Amino acid sequence: xxxxxxxxxxxxxxxxxxxxxxxxxxxxxxxxxxxxxxxxxxxxxxxxxxxxxxxxxxxxxxxxxxxxxxxxxxxxxxxxxxxxxxxxxxxxxxxxxxxxxxxxxxxxxxxxxxxxxxxxxxxxxxxxxxxxxxxxxxxxxxxxxxxxxxxxxxxxxxxxxxxxxxxxxxxxxxxxxxxxxxxxxxxxxxxxxxxxxxxxxxxxxxxxxxxxxxxxxxxxxxxxxxxxxxxxxxxxxxxxxxxxxxxxxxxxxxxxxxxxxxxxxxxxxxxxxxxxxxxxxxxxxxxxxxxxxxxxxxxxxxxxxxxxxxxxxxxxxxxxxxxxxxxxxxxxxxxxxxxxx
Amino acid sequence: xxxxxxxxxxxxxxxxxxxxxxxxxxxxxxxxxxxxxxxxxxxxxxxxxxxxxxxxxxxxxxxxxxxxxxxxxxxxxxxxxxxxxxxxxxxxxxxxxxxxxxxxxxxxxxxxxxxxxxxxxxxxxxxxxxxxxxxxxxxxxxxxxxxxxxxxxxxxxxxxxxxxxxxxxxxxxxxxxxxxxxxxxxxxxxxxxxxxxxxxxxxxxxxxxxxxxxxxxxxxxxxxxxxxxxxxxxxxxxxxxxxxxxxxxxxxxxxxxxxxxxxxxxxxxxxxxxxxxxxxxxxxxxxxxxxxxxxxxxxxxxxxxxxxxxxxxxxxxxxxxxxxxxxxxxxxxxxxxxxxxxxxxxxxxxxxxxxxxxxxxxxx
Numbered sequence: 124x125x126x127x128x129x130x131x132x133x134x135x136x137x138x139x140x141x142x143x144x145x146x147x148x149x150x151x152x153x154x155x156x157x158x159x160x161x162x163x164x165x166x167x168x169x170x171x172x173x174x175x176x177x178x179x180x181x182x183x184x185x186x187x188x189x190x191x192x193x194x195x196x197x198x199x200x201x202x203x204x205x206x207x208x209x210x211x212x213x214x215x216x217x218x219x220x221x222x223x224x225x226x227x228x229x230x231x232x233x234x235x236x237x238x239x240x241x242x243x244x245x246x247x248x249x250x251x252x253x254x255x256x257x258x259x260x261x262x263x264x265x266x267x268x269x270x271x272x273x274x275x276x277x278x279x280x281x282x283x284x285x286x287x288x289x290x291x292x293x294x295x296x297x298x299x300x301x302x303x304x305x306x307x308x309x310x311x312x313x314x315x316x317x318x319x320x321x322x323x324x325x326x327x328x329x330x331x332x333x334x335x336x337x338x339x340x341x342x343x344x345x346x347x348x349x350x351x352x353x354x355x356x357x358x359x360x361x362x363x364x365x366x367x368x369x370x371x372x373x374x375x376x377x378x379x380x381x382x383x384x385x386x387x388x389x390x391x392x393x394x395x396x397x398x399x400x401x402x403x404x405x406x407x408x409x410x411x412x413x414x415x416x417x418x419x420x421x422x423x424x425x426x427x428x429x430x431x432x433x434x435x436x437x438x439x440x441x442x443x444x445x446x447x448x449x450x451x452x453x454x455x456x457x458x459x460x461x462x463x464x
Numbered sequence: 465x466x467x468x469x470x471x472x473x474x475x476x477x478x479x480x481x482x483x484x485x486x487x488x489x490x491x492x493x494x495x496x497x498x499x500x501x502x503x504x505x506x507x508x509x510x511x512x513x514x515x516x517x518x519x520x521x522x523x524x525x526x527x528x529x530x531x532x533x534x535x536x537x538x539x540x541x542x543x544x545x546x547x548x549x550x551x552x553x554x555x556x557x558x559x560x561x562x563x564x565x566x567x568x569x570x571x572x573x574x575x576x577x578x579x580x581x582x583x584x585x586x587x588x589x590x591x592x593x594x595x596x597x598x599x600x601x602x603x604x605x606x607x608x609x610x611x612x613x614x615x616x617x618x619x620x621x622x623x624x625x626x627x628x629x630x631x632x633x634x635x636x637x638x639x640x641x642x643x644x645x646x647x648x649x650x651x652x653x654x655x656x657x658x659x660x661x662x663x664x665x666x667x668x669x670x671x672x673x674x675x676x677x678x679x680x681x682x683x684x685x686x687x688x689x690x691x692x693x694x695x696x697x698x699x700x701x702x703x704x705x706x707x708x709x710x711x712x713x714x715x716x717x718x719x720x721x722x723x724x725x726x727x728x729x730x731x732x733x734x735x736x737x738x739x740x741x742x743x744x745x746x747x748x749x750x751x752x753x754x755x756x757x758x759x760x761x762x763x764x765x766x767x768x769x770x771x772x773x774x775x776x777x778x779x780x781x782x783x784x785x786x787x788x789x790x791x792x793x794x795x796x797x798x799x800x801x802x803x804x805x806x807x808x809x810x811x812x813x814x815x816x817x818x819x820x821x822x823x824x825x826x827x828x
Contacts, residue, residue: 448509
């Protein structure tokens with residue numbers, strides 16, 4: 124019973140009615156694609172076992188455009204939640220998947236998104252265990268919104284938390300900043316500019332696991348700077364730990380093309396969203412080893428030290444500029460860009 | 465990034481800072497005209513690298529900051545009349561007397577954030593049954609593109625396009641600042657990008673009349689320290705000339721083509737400045753032949769007025785009489801999230817620049 128064969132070339136209100144059309148869409152596309160023992164029970168929810176402490180994270184994805192250079196909203200919805208679970212020091216195992224689809228979304232686009240979710244979930248080692256599909260009238264949504272919730276087993280050696288951070292701890296990022304936000308910007312109405320900047324959307328759970336396997340509790344904190352960028356995350360951390368954070372402008376990894384695009388649009392890459400970047404705060408003793416391990420993984424090949432935790436200026440992030448000046452890096456206030464993730 | 469990294473060079477910057485320190489013998493107050501320069505000074509931490517004799521005063525060159533309140537109200541009014549209003553991003557959070565453009569958008573207004581007025585022409589073309597207005601704010605820098613959009617609308621016969629004009633000019637503002645009895649400014653860093661369009665000629669009489677050095681300066685750290693050095697050198701030597709630090713961009717005669725386009729569409733007229741009041745012959749207005757594209761006339765909103773917020777000292781900030789942190793509301797009732805006035809909103813505004821990059825250092 125393939126709904127496309129029955130002539131549905133786009134999503135209709137009926138696909139969210141809970142009736143026959145919904146069931147056909149689920150059977151022909153969603154259950155078929157994501158088939159696994161948990162989902163195949165077609166129950167109201169899923170029952171599963173995870174040993175030990177469990178990390179849970181939830182996120183909604185509303186990015187526009189839904190297809191962008193380097194990815195689409197589907198894989199973003201998997202990566203975003205998988206990464207959030209990983210940042211808790213956990214191994215992601217299961218995710219839930221909920222759609223709010225705007226009437227009229229083409230079946231081709233919806234199918235492409237589903238397939239991309241499947242590929243990203245497989246690649247991340249997570250199974251889709253339950254979900255929901257709602258359809259809203261045309262004009263009441265923006266093509267498609269996706270919510271995912273992830274569950275993971277906390278790594279036995281992980282001890283992630285701001286309370287572990289000490290003066291002198293080193294701050295490391297795994298790769299180039301601001302790629303995702305600038306890829307989205309380059310395709311926005313009214314802003315289109317020629318570029319080959321691609322979103323960095325990817326899963327980070329394996330690299331995180333490798334770090335925890337190797338260094339355990341010497342990894343003090345893991346965070347992924349998505350919306351608000353690196354500046355907002357670090358400001359938040361500084362405030363919480365009541366210590367200072369010193370950033371080195373000449374150490375920030377920013378690809379030339381991204382730096383140029385930011386320059387043209389008047390944006391600060393420190394505030395632009397990332398989807399494949401994470402910040403690791405580690406004991407100063409293991410900085411070199413952490414960098415060496417990260418650089419062996421393609422997702423960490425550009426890993427670099429960007430700054431450290433200081434006793435001075437508690438609660439504040441201070442950037443040491445290229446020309447030897449200093450300035451406070453404050454969190455993002457409103458939106459720097461229209462919706463980006 | 466060619467032509468950028470060269471101007472963010474540590475050693476070269478240090479060299480000029482050393483020269484400034486060697487040259488200066490007494491306190492001087494220097495005003496950088498342009499908000500982009502203010503932003504760069506603060507963002508790169510240049511202010512604290514300067515010798516204490518050199519005090520930078522932040523000028524009125526932020527178009528968002530000097531756009532009067534009633535213009536925001538007019539744009540809000542247009543949104544409420546179901547007009548598609550197109551604006552540069554910085555304008556949308558500036559509070560009007562009733563609401564900001566952002567709030568008007570949340571109440572259902574069709575607001576589009578653009579980087580170029582030519583995009584607004586495209587929107588007008590694609591929405592023939594809707595009225596489209598571009599919020600044409602800015603100094604001489606944005607005037608050519610805004611004028612060009614009017615010429616394009618005329619050429620294409622687009623009758624659903626108009627501009628809400630709030631164009632202001634730099635030299636009359638400098639004149640206004642110098643004539644204020646509290647003014648203590650001894651030299652200007654001229655606004656590089658404005659001069660890229662207009663050239664240098666209109667600054668000669670100003671320098672001569674007020675015996676004040678004017679150094680046309682760029683925006684990168686190296687530009688700024690060199691511009692400051694050139695100003696200090698003139699002051700110490702008792703000279704008051706117009707000099708061009710930004711020669712890689714600014715030519716003596718400016719950009720003749722851009723000036724021609726401006727002069728086709730606009731003429732100089734009186735303009736209200738936020739916090740500074742009406743300055744005679746200080747802005748552009750549409751010429752009679754192009755009044756069909758004047759949103760104020762088209763929608764009958766010329767007469768709208770709005771009182772300024774009495775707690776905001778934007779006028780004194782823009783004239784350089786007070787620094788942002790000397791305002792009693794700075795960082796308290798007035799923050800970038802809840803701004804009382806425009807200088808706290810715009811990324812080029814002196815208050816926002818202080819808040820984002822420097823205020824916490826001052827308090828610690």
